[in-house]
Amino acid sequence: MDYQVLENDICLKIKNFNLEDTLDCGQAFRWEKNDKEVFRGVVENKYLEIFQSGDNIIFKNTTEKDFLNFWKDYFDLDTDYEKIKKIITKDSIIKKACTYAGGIKILRQYPWEMICSFIISQNNNIPRIKGIITRLCEAFGTEIKPNIYSFPTAEKIASLKLEDLDFLRAGFRAKYILDAAQKVASNQVDIKAIYNMDIEKAREMLKTIKGIGPKVAECILLFGFYRIEAFPIDVWIKRSLEYFYKDGFPEFSKPYGGIAQQYIFHYIRTCKDAIPEEYRKK
DNA sequence: ACCCAGGCGACGA
């Protein structure tokens, strides 16, 4: 890994990485870009400002220690994506998607935040998901810097009543958030245990929470537990499976299905001519 | 106004 320690910042030199696509492709909901291409976000109890300039990524006001012990892991910098791409791009559709969106990395995020976030995501759109999560953090998270809040703990949410969540305007999802918090806080859904479960058991465990079905469970496993074989099928992926993969998704890609899935998801959502218009609204 | 959003639970056949 090639990086330089500057006065207050870390400068990482990296190829084939796209910060904006990575932070804005629907896997994370707590990064916002300001008017100067700088992303601001909160992960656990750390606040970061970060931006990209060509092959340089600048981590603002970051110590080498935080970079090596925390952000390197969060941004999945030790995974050899080129090796994975070599395998999965033997499929021509993934190859196209990878050309378009191959700068995305799968962020190593945290289980409870992903459980809560992807419960909120169901039958919802990304701007609204972000809004609900922002309100949730501002109300129940910890203020780690002036006006900057961490994601609230499951214990904190579990201590609330359903009416306390009304202001989120999360609709029918509010009761699911509460159920998730209660089950996680009480260890009825044991996050530590899920890390060591085989994936099918982990799916079943997550689905004991109300509001977690097959799709949300896959997202939690992929983004919260780094199970890169997890393959969430949302409306967009369903469309692309119908259009591109009538005979099934290629077997050799399945161990890295989650990475391929992200490339395809970003590709067909944002590239106008990826699939025909009539498939976009079926 | 209308349609849809990174779906799910409840219900009926």
Add this chain to the structure above:
DNA sequence: TCGTCGCATGGG
């Protein structure tokens, strides 16, 4: 076990 429908809310 498989289809269908209602769900809260608000952006386009």
